[in-house]
Amino acid sequence: MKPVRVVLDAMGGDFAPKNEVQGAVAAVRTLGSRLQLTLVGREADLKAELAAFPESGAITIVHADDVVSMDDEPSSIVKQRQSSSLYIGVERMRSGAADAFVSAGNTGGVMATSTMLCGRIAGVSRPTIGSFLPTKTGRPCLVVDVGANVDSKARFLHDFAVMGSVYYRLMMGVERPSVGLLNVGEEPTKGREVVREAHGLLASANINFVGNVEGRDILSGNVDVVVCDGFEGNIVLKFAESVLGFLKEKLRRYAAGGLVQKLAMAVVAPVLRSALRDMDYQEYGGVPLLGINGVTIIGHGSSSPKAIANMIARAVDVVDRDVNGAISAAITAPLKKETP
Amino acid sequence: MKPVRVVLDAMGGDFAPKNEVQGAVAAVRTLGSRLQLTLVGREADLKAELAAFPESGAITIVHADDVVSMDDEPSSIVKQRQSSSLYIGVERMRSGAADAFVSAGNTGGVMATSTMLCGRIAGVSRPTIGSFLPTKTGRPCLVVDVGANVDSKARFLHDFAVMGSVYYRLMMGVERPSVGLLNVGEEPTKGREVVREAHGLLASANINFVGNVEGRDILSGNVDVVVCDGFEGNIVLKFAESVLGFLKEKLRRYAAGGLVQKLAMAVVAPVLRSALRDMDYQEYGGVPLLGINGVTIIGHGSSSPKAIANMIARAVDVVDRDVNGAISAAITAPLKKETP
Numbered sequence: 001m002k003p004v005r006v007v008l009d010a011m012g013g014d015f016a017p018k019n020e021v022q023g024a025v026a027a028v029r030t031l032g033s034r035l036q037l038t039l040v041g042r043e044a045d046l047k048a049e050l051a052a053f054p055e056s057g058a059i060t061i062v063h064a065d066d067v068v069s070m071d072d073e074p075s076s077i078v079k080q081r082q083s084s085s086l087y088i089g090v091e092r093m094r095s096g097a098a099d100a101f102v103s104a105g106n107t108g109g110v111m112a113t114s115t116m117l118c119g120r121i122a123g124v125s126r127p128t129i130g131s132f133l134p135t136k137t138g139r140p141c142l143v144v145d146v147g148a149n150v151d152s153k154a155r156f157l158h159d160f161a162v163m164g165s166v167y168y169r170l171m172m173g174v175e176r177p178s179v180g181l182l183n184v185g186e187e188p189t190k191g192r193e194v195v196r197e198a199h200g201l202l203a204s205a206n207i208n209f210v211g212n213v214e215g216r217d218i219l220s221g222n223v224d225v226v227v228c229d230g231f232e233g234n235i236v237l238k239f240a241e242s243v244l245g246f247l248k249e250k251l252r253r254y255a256a257g258g259l260v261q262k263l264a265m266a267v268v269a270p271v272l273r274s275a276l277r278d279m280d281y282q283e284y285g286g287v288p289l290l291g292i293n294g295v296t297i298i299g300h301g302s303s304s305p306k307a308i309a310n311m312i313a314r315a316v317d318v319v320d321r322d323v324n325g326a327i328s329a330a331i332t333a334p335l336k337k338e339t340p
Numbered sequence: 341m342k343p344v345r346v347v348l349d350a351m352g353g354d355f356a357p358k359n360e361v362q363g364a365v366a367a368v369r370t371l372g373s374r375l376q377l378t379l380v381g382r383e384a385d386l387k388a389e390l391a392a393f394p395e396s397g398a399i400t401i402v403h404a405d406d407v408v409s410m411d412d413e414p415s416s417i418v419k420q421r422q423s424s425s426l427y428i429g430v431e432r433m434r435s436g437a438a439d440a441f442v443s444a445g446n447t448g449g450v451m452a453t454s455t456m457l458c459g460r461i462a463g464v465s466r467p468t469i470g471s472f473l474p475t476k477t478g479r480p481c482l483v484v485d486v487g488a489n490v491d492s493k494a495r496f497l498h499d500f501a502v503m504g505s506v507y508y509r510l511m512m513g514v515e516r517p518s519v520g521l522l523n524v525g526e527e528p529t530k531g532r533e534v535v536r537e538a539h540g541l542l543a544s545a546n547i548n549f550v551g552n553v554e555g556r557d558i559l560s561g562n563v564d565v566v567v568c569d570g571f572e573g574n575i576v577l578k579f580a581e582s583v584l585g586f587l588k589e590k591l592r593r594y595a596a597g598g599l600v601q602k603l604a605m606a607v608v609a610p611v612l613r614s615a616l617r618d619m620d621y622q623e624y625g626g627v628p629l630l631g632i633n634g635v636t637i638i639g640h641g642s643s644s645p646k647a648i649a650n651m652i653a654r655a656v657d658v659v660d661r662d663v664n665g666a667i668s669a670a671i672t673a674p675l676k677k678e679t680p
Binding site: 184191217240 | 474475476487490491522524531532533535554555556557558559560568570571572574575576577578579580581582583585586587589590591594600601603604605607608611612615616
């Protein structure tokens with residue numbers, strides 16, 4: 001298999017370039033010849049960070065003077081920040097010098113720049129971001145969209161469903177993942193007008209559509225892919241991420257009650273942490289921007305070196321499994337045959 | 341203080357009239373002379389259930405032949421089900437024979453019948469339902485709306501904010517509760533178009549508006565009242581209710597790992613349960629339908645006797661604290677003075 005050429009925005013995250021470089025080194029160690037890695041950023045800084053690692057020889061550096069901050073206006077980057085690590089990294093992917101782009105930087109900026117430079121896969125109305133959440137059964141649930149789009153039209157929701165279904169199939173190895181439409185009741189007549197319209201589109205799409213699902217169905221493991229507008233998707237995702245902090249505080253107060261409580265907590269805390277940690281997508285290792293002509297993986301600003309390494313590994317997987325080829329085929333596929 | 345006249349739909353819930361009668365008896369025991377309680381339902385059934393309790397003498401029974409089921413069309417009840425316990429109960433409140441109505445029955449039916457018979461408080465665009473969620477700090481967060489309305493206009497969101505603020509103030513004894521608008525980012529330019537419009541209305545309303553909040557701010561305790569459309573409110577609420585089941589399953593698997601794990605679990609499980617139980621509004625004891633000329637408290641179909649008793653107690657509180665009088669004053673209050 002040809003190595004996958006990944007370019008990492010080494011200046012993106014809150015702890016850049018330190019975490020980016022450490023994550024890059026870990027990825028090179030793990031992925032070996034499957035990966036050909038390029039770091040974009042201030043050359044002198046990156047060289048200094050890399051010097052300590054014997055793996056530095058396997059990593060290419062491309063210099064970029066400028067760094068986009070978390071506060072920069074996403075849409076301005078393509079016109080005004082062409083010497084930034086973000087722009088130069090995406091541009092390498094667009095030009096064909098790289099297969100995938102990874103960044104823990106300004107999320108809106110990464111989305112806008114990737115979409116504007118690379119364009120959408122033919123037939124895709126809007127690129128989207130999906131995120132895996134853990135479930136009761138252990139088989140994760142992909143929620144899509146989690147914030148790339150708000151006020152999505154029914155056609156956009158249809159495209160999120162098709163892309164989410166393809167992504168789940170290829171990443172999880174599930175032939176016909178079940179797809180549910182997030183709503184406030186099971187009946188097709190329930191909910192927002194745009195969601196009722198989307199219900200019709202999803203029912204005739206060539207996916208394993210199981211109808212409306214509710215907020216409780218995400219963690220239950222009843223359904224593989226949950227489709228929604230990025231507004232409620234983002235709200236649910238951020239709520240989910242906050243559950244661990246909430247419980248930690250409740251348990252901290254409890255542990256203060258005495259020695260028995262403290263001991264019990266010491267035993268149980270790691271279990272809770274591992275069950276809830278997966279709700280936080282920086283631990284999971286980034287999310288792909290689905291639907292563009294390219295492979296962009298987006299992570300939290302506070303990504304750890306481990307999260308950066310996971311993001312790079314995910315980029316390699318998305319390229320290897322040809323997610324974009326499958327999206328391209330599925331988005332233009334004919335409708336399901338009507339069943340009498 | 342005059343006793344509050346509460347009428348209970350004794351046939352509403354999934355375990356009616358058993359749980360309703362047991363809850364009614366518990367409420368009479370706790371509230372004593374503050375409460376004057378009437379049960380509506382099949383007289384023979386209610387008499388049989390009540391017979392075992394010495395408190396039965398303090399409870400009035402009003403006969404109703406018909407029972408609305410969970411599957412009945414909400415809007416049809418006013419025209420077609422006038423001999424149902426739901427209709428007769430609400431009608432007693434409308435006519436002035438009762439101050440408050442409590443039901444664990446068909447939620448949509450209770451809302452529609454209450455709104456159609458009693459009408460809205462002058463100035464209120466849409467009645468709403470809010471639900472308290474627990475937070476890190478211990479001071480609950482009221483999420484409003486949690487499912488009474490979808491596709492809410494900006495004006496509706498404004499009214500939810502005003503009513504939520506009044507309800508929080510009177511029920512929690514907090515003078516100027518902070519009010520946040522649920523969104524996907526802090527900047528006023530973020531999110532759905534209708535939410536951006538609502539931001540302007542809330543900023544000039546006479547409430548303690550703190551701007552946009554995100555999904556994570558609900559459990560953090562950063563804000564007292566979170567305003568949203570019933571679509572995302574319902575989704576977040578049902579997601580929250582499902583967290584306990586999710587964790588129980590994770591911990592059950594863990595406890596199966598051995599004796600130490602089992603013992604630790606036995607100690608910690610009650611803490612988790614108590615921390616997460618409050619996310620489930622049937623435990624909390626129902627939610628009020630705010631904004632109607634009347635006091636309607638709505639509970640889960642599966643309400644326990646304890647939940648029914650809590651709902652009756654809540655009805656008494658809402659009447660005693662004159663929530664409707666305060667809503668009426670606040671909804672027509674002049675805008676905040678512009679600050680330079």
